[in-house]
Amino acid sequence: MNESKKRRIGSMLMVGVLLMSAVLSGCSSNGGHKPADSNTTRAKLEIKNGKYDPPVTITYLRPWGPDVKFKPGEDQDSNVHTKWAKEKLGIELKNQWVSPSTNNAFETKLRLSLASNADMPDIISYRGEFNLVRELIESGKFVEAGELFDQYAGETWKKAINEDPSVWYPYMQDGKRIGIPILDYAYNGDPVMWIREDWMKKFSLKAPKTLDDLETIMEAFANRDPDGNGKKDTYGLTIGFKNWLNTWMSDAGWVFGAYGTMPNQWNLTKDGKLEYGSVTPEAKQALGRIRDWMSKGYLPEEAGVYDETKAAEEFTAGKAGIVVGPHWMPSWPLEDVKKNNPEAEYKAYPIPAGPDGKAGRHGTSNANGVILINKDMKNPEAFFMYQNYLFDHYANPETNGEFEYGFAEGYDWVMVDGKPTADAGLAGGYAPEKYTLTFDGARIPSLNMAALTSRKEPTTPFEKKVRSGVSEPMLEAAQIVMNQKDIVFNQMFTGAPTMTMQMNNDILAKMEKDTFSQIIYGKSPLDSFDSFVEKWKSSGGDQITKEVNEWYQSVKGGK
Template identity: 60%
Template sequence: MRYHNRFVLTMIAVILLLVSVIGCSQSSEEVKDGKAGTNETAGNNNSTGKETDGLPMSNGKYDPPVTITTVRGVGGDLTFKNGEKIENNVHLKWAKEKLGIDIKYLWTVTDTNDAFKTKLRLSLSANQKMPDIVALRSDVDKDMIDSGKFMEVGELFDRYASQTWKDAMNEDPSVWYPYMRDGKRYGIPILDYAYNADPVLWIREDWLKKLNLTAPKTIEDMERIMEAFTNQDPDGNGVKDTVGLTIGFKNWVNTWMSDAGWVFGAYGAMPNQWNEKPDGTLEYGSVSTEAKAGLAKLREWMEKGLIPKEAGLFDETKATELFTAGKAGMVAGPHWMPWWPLEDVKKNVKGAEYKAYPIPSGPDGKAGRHDTASRNGVVLINKDMKNPEVFFTYQNYLFEHYANPAAGSEFENGMAKGYDWDEVNGKVVVGGEVPGGAVPVNKYTLTFDGARIPSLSMKTLAKLANGEEAVTPYEKTTKAASPATVLEAARIVLDQKAIVMPQKFVGAPTETMMAKNELLQKMEKETFSKIIYGKVPLEEFDKFVKEWNSAGGEKVTKEVNDWYATVTSK
């Protein structure tokens, strides 16, 4: 009962107030200022039997149950058992039984080819009624916020969110920026684990051993290894069918897996994002002077055949398949890739081994990698939702009890026994050992992953990598689920945190961005591709920078810096 004492004091104050002002209701100003005696009940879901802003509660849950309506795009990451589905599953039953919250889906859609985003946009254009809660991982969030159908949530969060949730949010206050309009907050960021997609360099360890090579520390070292992996038949099949490094830049050069942003980082650049210059202003990384050197290196590797000739056609997953098929010796990507998809290389190639290594440095000793936002979506609350505090009751409970569960708590081993964990012969089992197979119950939640404290994951993984004992349930669960390759990669990520080049513009798209971004991105992708493939000379980059600025980039840069001044001057 973390908040028991504070709650008791609050209730005493309420009783005294009621005694002194019998028959008088609290004014709207008292409620607005957070003076309502129900605040702690709503925010922390204590079992008080009292009312929560007019909604009666008994034994810590709403009685009678209250309904939250929502919608969902059902992706391939959602799997079920026991005949359940997103509209009827173990988590929804738990929410109703434990909290008295009945979660109802107005509609769901199989989320392929942006079907969920398309349906939301159609709903907006048709002026259809929106659900109480919309959780998004899509750029449609801007249209939703600007539709005027969703409420300002900053005051609600300040009033109702539990301290644990607030502390997690405060680890990176910039998570609010994309959802702010005129200083007000219109979306609640869904928190993710920090450093979750920061890359390390994965290398075929058995190829290094076979060719008597040592791990690279610099881009120059790496290039020598790439040449050996490409030209010295590391797979031993007598055919020249391997490449040193697999990348895919169909979508972007700097992306979440099989990316090449760190190649530019070796020269002090980071494309496809806004970076802070020494003078404190922001510059788009793809038009920085240093980006030219990164392009030159990729062009050289393409010419030598050290990266796949299909790189421009590969998305992130397709490029990585070259590694898992045993045809590429290196790939850059997150620490968690041994969970998926790197283990496939062992299935496809007998005796295959791989290992994580630090991002290499460039000729001047520089190294750089992109960062990972501590958010992976947003929750919007319908302005017509009668009791928005109900969502906070739900999410507070997950932050207090699931995000970092205590020993002996209901979520100590997972979300639901028989689903993501079970007990077999007196032993707790997870994953494939769960009878009937495990399913990801946390993905059934309104916020996709339950509740995450950004700093918790990497700190835990690094602690375990250093050989320290797992003490808490979260640490024990993480240890049980994490192979040594994941732990070592996580340690490398934290060891190299000084090389992170963070995306500094995380606000809502500017006016000129909305009008010109499609054109500017097309110019960028076409120019980068042509340079890498040698279809135009490297000097074409200088022409591109001038055209990018004149086509709207210069105005975008001013707008971005105007925004940056508003958030850095506080």
């Protein structure tokens, strides 16, 4: 997950629009808007039968990932989604150019366009490298979108974004909201503990409520031959900290959480200030615990060179009995557990507590990406009509509505024997929502977990879709996530690198990783942590802390 950053930018121009509130009546929740600046020299758009007539064109750019596939004869500019947008809304969608997301091809081409001062499209939707977002904002080519959002966004969309207004923070400058965050499902990456249940049964082990309980389990998994092959070739817990200790899967951030902090991120203290979690006394305690586990053989020796996926493979291959990661892991990669051993079982457990009864896990942002609107876009209200419609009708579809079973029949759902099914093998496995300007159509953050954890029989199309085919382990894991929602440590600094970060962050990050790795592997004493903290503070850390808190106070005052 890329950490959101913030940098000073120049002032932005506001696109005015001469349009009465009724012009967006084609969107069910768009009533009550006031006319925009009457000094605008643009033609008024006409709406007939709920769509623009004549049609309006929106040019855009977005990366196209390898997960997006089209039917024969369709492509990025001509497909079931573009046809729907024109027929339903009178909006023609046109890529300014098409580039894949792999190998930084999209980023490279977009940076070349910026460097040559090429015209930008009406809309850029992007999720990925945050530095590129800042470069786009600093180009001065994009409008302050917050005012447009206030004016044209429908109530469904506004309520969704207001579930956590801090999603605006990465794109704010002096209280202004430059980019519109693309919403994702809440808690989607918050971790639970996955344990080999057949190994637990073999040794009659109980659920781990504390780190001490967990050590009892890890000792059995590492030393008592849980797979029965007569070899000492299994581990208690698999983690991978090549990319750091607090990551999206196979992480060890929860060990720090058990002591009351979270490494490699900025946490909110009781006095309302931000502190860097890797330099706290609690971080030292957690490092000591992980160091002890490594010395006892509870962790893979290769943990320091494993990334998140490689570490998880130790679990799916039957080499490790515990892995920590999101509730959706049964869909991937844990489906390989049964493929490798049909007799294997796994189950989700809550994150265990530390010596003082504390438990903690990293949190997940409600946003995943940003929308930037060109300051020269002639009719920005057209984009809001498009997105409002998706929020009002696709995000939580109506029974008997056009999206009741999916986006489009023959793509993400199909009728079989008179009944609709979203089975990918039958429907073809196409996902038209991935063709949309915002990658997923529209998502209301709280909706997904609410559907997964509801004790009632699913009744709405969304609930039925979410619950259909979901394994029992995933449902149990989702419930655990919500039961432990109060233990979350959210990343509180989501701005661009501060001035001192730009100069010193690489040095500080290397110092941190080297010190932590040396301690975990027993090559340096635990007390070397203290000298690391002193050096971190004197090498720019104290100044960064000051700048981070100044940023935090500045965004808290904005929307």
